[in-house]
Amino acid sequence: MRASRAVATAQDAELDTRGAVAPLTHEAPAPLIGSPLLRAAHTARSALRVRAEALLRPDRRFGNAFENLILALIVLSVASVIVESTPGLPAWTKPVFHIEELIVVAVFSFEYLLRIAAAKRIRDFIFSFQGAVDLIAIAPFFLAGIDTRAVRALRLLRLLRVLKLQTRILENTVTERTHELAEKNASLARAHAQLNAELEVARALQVAILPSSFPVKPGCDGAARMIPATTMGGDFYDFIELPDGRIGLVMADVSGKGVPAAFFMAVARTNLRERAVHHAEPGVCLAQTNEVLCAQNPMDLFVTVFYCVFDPVTGVLKYANGGHNPPYVRRADGSVEALRGRGGLVLGAMPGIEYPEHTVQLLPGDRLVLFTDGITEAFNPADEAYGEERLIAEVRTHGDGAAAALVERICRSVTVFAGSAPQSDDITLTVLRWDTPR
Amino acid sequence: MLLIAQGRLDFGAADEFQRQLEQALAGAGASPAMLIVDCAALDYVSSAGLRTFLLAAKTAQRAGIGFALCALQPAVREVFDVSGFSRIMAVLADRASALAQAPQPPA
Numbered sequence: 435m436r437a438s439r440a441v442a443t444a445q446d447a448e449l450d451t452r453g454a455v456a457p458l459t460h461e462a463p464a465p466l467i468g469s470p471l472l473r474a475a476h477t478a479r480s481a482l483r484v485r486a487e488a489l490l491r492p493d494r495r496f497g498n499a500f501e502n503l504i505l506a507l508i509v510l511s512v513a514s515v516i517v518e519s520t521p522g523l524p525a526w527t528k529p530v531f532h533i534e535e536l537i538v539v540a541v542f543s544f545e546y547l548l549r550i551a552a553a554k555r556i557r558d559f560i561f562s563f564q565g566a567v568d569l570i571a572i573a574p575f576f577l578a579g580i581d582t583r584a585v586r587a588l589r590l591l592r593l594l595r596v597l598k599l600q601t602r603i604l605e606n607t608v609t610e611r612t613h614e615l616a617e618k619n620a621s622l623a624r625a626h627a628q629l630n631a632e633l634e635v636a637r638a639l640q641v642a643i644l645p646s647s648f649p650v651k652p653g654c655d656g657a658a659r660m661i662p663a664t665t666m667g668g669d670f671y672d673f674i675e676l677p678d679g680r681i682g683l684v685m686a687d688v689s690g691k692g693v694p695a696a697f698f699m700a701v702a703r704t705n706l707r708e709r710a711v712h713h714a715e716p717g718v719c720l721a722q723t724n725e726v727l728c729a730q731n732p733m734d735l736f737v738t739v740f741y742c743v744f745d746p747v748t749g750v751l752k753y754a755n756g757g758h759n760p761p762y763v764r765r766a767d768g769s770v771e772a773l774r775g776r777g778g779l780v781l782g783a784m785p786g787i788e789y790p791e792h793t794v795q796l797l798p799g800d801r802l803v804l805f806t807d808g809i810t811e812a813f814n815p816a817d818e819a820y821g822e823e824r825l826i827a828e829v830r831t832h833g834d835g836a837a838a839a840l841v842e843r844i845c846r847s848v849t850v851f852a853g854s855a856p857q858s859d860d861i862t863l864t865v866l867r868w869d870t871p872r
Numbered sequence: 873m874l875l876i877a878q879g880r881l882d883f884g885a886a887d888e889f890q891r892q893l894e895q896a897l898a899g900a901g902a903s904p905a906m907l908i909v910d911c912a913a914l915d916y917v918s919s920a921g922l923r924t925f926l927l928a929a930k931t932a933q934r935a936g937i938g939f940a941l942c943a944l945q946p947a948v949r950e951v952f953d954v955s956g957f958s959r960i961m962a963v964l965a966d967r968a969s970a971l972a973q974a975p976q977p978p979a
Contacts, residue, residue: 689919691883734927738919738955757955779956783926811918858883859918 486551493613501606504545508599511538539575546572564605567597633693637662640670640696643703648837649675651746656683657838658864659845661808661857668695668737669806669860670703674710681746682710685758685804685864686739689780698735702727702781706741716741716754717791720781724756724789727782736782740804749796749868754789756781759807762826764833766799770826801833801840802866808859812848815855820848837865873904874967878913881921889921893928897937906938908970914944917951929961938962942970 491497511534517523518531546568553559560569571594640662648656658671668688676682684706688695705726709719720741727737740761742753753773757780760772775792796802805825812820825844832843841863848861875896881889896907907928917925925941932939940962944952952958964970 687919689923691920734923734930736919736923736926757957759954776954777956777959779960780922783957784960807919 482551483554486548490548490552500545501602503541505599505602507538507541508596508602510534512596512599535575539572542568542572564601567594567601570594570597636693636696640668640699643700644670645673648673649681651679651681654681654744654746654866654868655837656681656864656866657836657841659841659862661845661849661861663691663808663857663860668699668735669808669862670699671804671862671864672703672707674707676711676714676743678714679745679747680714681744682716683742683744683802683804683864683866684710684739685761685806685862686737687758687806687808687860687862688737689735690733694733694735698727698731698733698737698782701730702737702739706739710741710743714743715791716743716752717789720754720756720778720789721787724779724781724787725785728785731782736780738780738806742802742804744796744802744866744868746868749798749800751794751796751802752791753794754778754791756789759805759810761802761804762829763794763796764801764803764829766797768830768833770830770833796868798869800868801829801837802868803829803833803840803844804864804866805844806860806862808857808861809844809848809863811859812852812857812861813855814851814853820851824851837867840865840867873899873906874908874910874971876910876913880916881914881924882916882918883920886918886920886924890924890927893924894931897928897931897935903935903937906940907932908967909941910943910967910970911941911945911948912943912967914948917948919955922951922955922957925957925961940964940970942967 488494489496489500514531514534518527549565549568550556550559559565641660644658644660648658656673658673660669660671662669668690670684670686670688672682672684674682674684684703686699686702686706688699688702690698702723706719706723709722713719713722720739723739737756738758739756740753740758741756742751742761744751753775755773755776755778757778760774760776762770762772764770773792773794775790778789779787803825809825810820810822814820824847828844828847829840833840844863845861873896875892877889879885893907893909897903909925909928929939931937941952942964943966944963949958949963952963957963962970
């Protein structure tokens with residue numbers, strides 16, 4: 435019901451716009467009086483058209499039955515024209531044929547009027563092949579009446595009703611195919627819209643589950659940002675407040691894209707977070723998370739994870755690297771160095787892997803910059819990568835201020851560099867600032 | 873069997889490349905004793921690309937087929953080193969040394 439109403443409304447609107455144009459050409463001299471009347475006439479006409487069109491639709495019960503009735507009558511009437519013309523029929527057949535002819539013409543005439551009513555442009559219908567055939571099918575009756583003295587040729591013209599059969603079959607096939615196609619297109623469009631909506635939700639969730647604020651600790655501050663790619667990626671970062679007062683920082687990148695990557699990311703993040711709260715050692719956390727991921731990995735995905743534990747009192751940073759690009763440390767003098775100790779295997783690829791731990795001493799004024807390759811491998815329209823040099827230059831030049839300022843600075847630099855080129859990978863960045871020792 | 877990889881192995885190319893690796897590992901009739909992927913013309917590998925190598929290495933290991941990469945460009949070699957992949961699969965300097973020795977499948 436709702437669907438048919440929506441269709442009707444759309445057609446009304448379509449006709450109304452035509453109605454607005456038509457009066458100008460026909461009734462230009464008296465638009466003030468003419469247009470409301472015409473508009474009313476058009477509205478009535480459009481309502482009639484919609485109703486007639488609905489009656490004729492072969493996919494509705496009435497339209498279908500009507501169609502079958504017409505088909506039967508065509509066959510019947512053509513057959514009876516032939517039989518009628520054979521000599522020596524009993525006298526009682528005459529009124530039978532007479533009544534049959536009346537019924538046939540009545541139904542055909544009704545159909546003809548209905549088709550005129552349903553036509554978008556009446557003239558187009560009347561002069562179309564089908565319109566002509568439909569008229570020829572009933573014309574002999576009206577020209578000759580039921581007069582027994584009717585010209586034989588006119589009566590034989592009724593044989594042309596065979597043409598009606600042909601146009602009908604053709605028209606039906608076309609209508610059917612058109613309807614099928616329209617329905618398939620509509621369901622495709624619906625499926626596509628639904629998929630897009632679900633991807634939107636998944637992307638929103640991907641961003642929403644990331645921490646929005648850094649744990650409050652005197653002397654240090656942190657900021658992070660994730661700009662998801664147009665096709666869903668699997669980057670994530672995390673800040674974990676540990677029971678001993680230290681802070682866990684995670685930077686990770688799941689291989690692949692789409693919903694599988696997002697799921698894998700959620701599993702990896704939850705597991706790592708859980709381990710981090712119970713084990714102080716980053717290497718142990720990664721090894722245990724790796725075991726879990728290897729055991730639940732139907733899609734053979736993997737994730738690169740850099741995990742570090744920072745002590746905001748002493749400035750000691752302990753870390754382990756599961757195949758992630760090494761973060762940078764920016765010293766107070768502006769020099770930038772990559773953290774050593776790379777080459778640990780990505781998580782989820784193979785069980786039984788150990789992740790060696792490393793330690794680095796941060797000094798007051800230092801910055802730690804964690805990122806994913808969505809930054810260094812952001813391409814511009816000329817197909818050049820943003821690269822490590824540009825990132826290092828930004829960190830060196832603009833790393834003095836607050837963590838959030840450097841995050842914004844780098845993100846802007848990357849998006850300006852990429853310009854109109856599509857963002858193929860998530861861009862994720864975390865900056866930790868440590869200023870005053872305690 | 874030798875497979876020559878060429879161009880950029882990113883998310884878009886990964887599926888096709890994976891199919892070719894699988895085909896090479898399945899072999900025509902009998903599976904090969906060893907599969908070497910020559911990466912001299914491979915310009916770029918994304919994480920989705922790395923995954924295809926991991927899948928191939930796993931398949932090869934299960935089937936008892938030797939699997940090795942050779943002649944990686946510095947940038948690609950870097951990706952294999954950072955991700956730790958060069959520790960779990962044979963990554964050799966050039967095609968000659970790959971052909972000369974038949975490395976065991978990764979442990």
